[in-house]
Each structure stands twice: as structure tokens, then as C-alpha cells.
Amino acid sequence: MRKSIYIIVWGLFLFCSCKQLQKPTYLATENLRISGVGFKRSELSADLKFYNPNAQQLQLKSADIDIYIQNRFLGKAGFDNLLSLPPMDTFYVPIKAVIAMRDVLPNAVQILLKDSVNVRIDGTVKAGKGGFFKNVAIKYEGRQSLGRFLKDSTAR
Numbered sequence: 001m002r003k004s005i006y007i008i009v010w011g012l013f014l015f016c017s018c019k020q021l022q023k024p025t026y027l028a029t030e031n032l033r034i035s036g037v038g039f040k041r042s043e044l045s046a047d048l049k050f051y052n053p054n055a056q057q058l059q060l061k062s063a064d065i066d067i068y069i070q071n072r073f074l075g076k077a078g079f080d081n082l083l084s085l086p087p088m089d090t091f092y093v094p095i096k097a098v099i100a101m102r103d104v105l106p107n108a109v110q111i112l113l114k115d116s117v118n119v120r121i122d123g124t125v126k127a128g129k130g131g132f133f134k135n136v137a138i139k140y141e142g143r144q145s146l147g148r149f150l151k152d153s154t155a156r
Contacts, residue, residue: 051091061082069117074097075100119142
């Protein structure tokens with residue numbers, strides 16, 4: 001009985017002392033690479049740069065993300081490794097996406113003629129700390145310059 005009261009008090013202390021975690025802030029997309037180019041599908045990989053505003057180290061376990069360009073579905077992206085996010089610092093998340101070329105090819109010329117495109121990302125990541133993880137919704141929408149991406153992918 002005494003042991004269970006101790007565990008409950010300790011659990012309440014831990015629960016109350018944890019403050020709400022802030023979502024990491026998206027900063028940039030770097031090292032864009034296209035490989036395995038085909039008529040049906042291609043693979044795209046990139047490093048997403050984020051900032052962790054929390055004073056604690058966090059962990060990412062997995063991600064499942066849908067990518068849209070100009071409001072057209074581009075493909076699914078994700079990762080499935082355990083990443084440690086340093087507190088109050090920047091970090092990179094390597095992602096790989098499978099692109100359905102049938103959705104890209106009809107609009108490729110229109111997209112390439114623009115200076116920037118609207119990029120929308122919807123999905124979830126499994127994030128947490130201390131071995132406790134929960135699914136967190138990811139939503140981003142903004143304009144991205146194509147010039148930088150094209151230079152990055154042709155430099156390799």
C-alpha cells in the first residue's frame with residue numbers, strides 16, 4: 001500500500017513538472033537528390049532542417065508525410081529510424097519520397113517555368129522523450145524557390 005502511494009505521488013510529480021512541448025520549427029530543405037528516375041516512379045531524398053525550441057532533448061521515431069506541389073499530390077515521404085533532437089539547436093531529418101511520375105509529368109513544364117511553387121506537407125511523426133512517444137500532426141504550406149533546388153540536384 002505504501003509503495004503504491006509512493007508510485008502515484010512520484011507519477012503525479014513527473015506529470016505536473018513536464019511542461020507542454022513546442023513543435024520544432026521548419027527552417028529549410030537541403031541536399032535535394034533525385035535518384036532511380038523512371039516513367040512510373042522516381043525517388044527523391046532531402047535533408048529537412050529544423051530548430052528544436054525545447055530545453056529537453058526529444059526523439060523522432062518515424063514519419064509518414066504526403067507532399068503536394070501546386071496542390072497536386074507529388075508522393076509519400078518518411079523515415080523509420082530513431083533520431084535524437086538536441087535541445088535548443090538545429091537538426092536535420094533525412095527523408096526519402098517515392099514520387100508518382102504520372103502525377104508530375106503532365107505539369108512538369110508549368111512547374112519548371114515558375115520561380116517558386118507552393119509546397120504543402122501533411123502527415124504525422126511519432127515524437128517523444130524518455131521512451132514515451134505520440135503521433136504529432138505535421139502541417140506546412142509555403143512558397144519554395146525552385147532555383148535553389150535545381151542547382152542542388154544538378155551539382156551532384
